[in-house]
Amino acid sequence: MKSSAQRAKLTWNANRFEALERIRAVLQESEFKPLYASYIAYLELRERGLRKRSFAQLDAFIEQIASDPFEVRLSVVRHLVGATEEYWDNWPAPDNWQFPEQVSRRLTGPLWREWQEREPANPEAWLYGFYDLSRGVDGREVAFLLDPTHPRYQYAHLNGLCAQLNHELHELEHVETILCTPEHFGKLAGSVSAVAAAIGGNMTEEVAKTPVQLNELATIYRNHKRDSGTFLRELLRLGAKIWSTFPYCRPGVGSVCCPIL
Numbered sequence: 001m002k003s004s005a006q007r008a009k010l011t012w013n014a015n016r017f018e019a020l021e022r023i024r025a026v027l028q029e030s031e032f033k034p035l036y037a038s039y040i041a042y043l044e045l046r047e048r049g050l051r052k053r054s055f056a057q058l059d060a061f062i063e064q065i066a067s068d069p070f071e072v073r074l075s076v077v078r079h080l081v082g083a084t085e086e087y088w089d090n091w092p093a094p095d096n097w098q099f100p101e102q103v104s105r106r107l108t109g110p111l112w113r114e115w116q117e118r119e120p121a122n123p124e125a126w127l128y129g130f131y132d133l134s135r136g137v138d139g140r141e142v143a144f145l146l147d148p149t150h151p152r153y154q155y156a157h158l159n160g161l162c163a164q165l166n167h168e169l170h171e172l173e174h175v176e177t178i179l180c181t182p183e184h185f186g187k188l189a190g191s192v193s194a195v196a197a198a199i200g201g202n203m204t205e206e207v208a209k210t211p212v213q214l215n216e217l218a219t220i221y222r223n224h225k226r227d228s229g230t231f232l233r234e235l236l237r238l239g240a241k242i243w244s245t246f247p248y249c250r251p252g253v254g255s256v257c258c259p260i261l
């Protein structure tokens with residue numbers, strides 16, 4: 001019969017265990033180490049597959065700082081973000097084993113909402129997806145609009161646009177259409193063009209063609225006639241070009257790894 005640790009390793013891959021060890025080492029060397037005791041215990045128990053006990057420690061971590069002044073909470077959580085960000089599966093939204101739902105709901109979500117209310121012109125307050133904005137505001141887009149020259153905000157917004165475009169196009173071969181309206185697709189194409197313009201000369205010549213092709217696709221979609229027999233063929237032709245030069249990627253250590261940077 002397998003131990004809880006052995007079962008945990010079947011669920012978590014080796015890279016995740018390595019990330020956990022490195023995160024724990026950073027936290028233990030931090031000036032906030034006394035505050036991190038329960039979070040470190042959470043990591044250790046989670047590594048052993050003891051979910052119930054690990055979440056009890058996570059609750060203890062939240063409770064000891066959730067009522068602290070805003071500046072204290074922000075300092076601690078921003079440090080925790082910096083310690084874990086390198087190992088997130090998706091950026092700027094964290095992997096849920098580092099920031100489980102109760103952390104987002106009770107700590108980071110309320111903290112980030114308060115930060116946005118206090119400093120609405122600070123792009124860092126909008127960048128991370130710790131909670132679902134109830135007003136339908138895309139925080140990554142807000143961060144980009146506040147500082148369109150910063151590579152992190154360029155990448156974050158572009159990454160969100162890629163996810164939307166992938167969703168709208170993923171059924172193209174099966175149902176022979178884009179899932180959203182031509183108007184919405186045109187806005188997505190325009191947003192990609194805006195990011196590309198902000199990136200400017202750092203974009204490779206090959207990938208610089210992507211926004212052009214995407215806008216061409218949006219024009220065809222807006223003007224197409226379904227009985228023409230050419231719509232699907234044109235979409236597939238352009239779609240293949242776009243996704244061959246516009247892949248997903250995630251940021252590396254302390255930098256932004258974007259295909260058009």
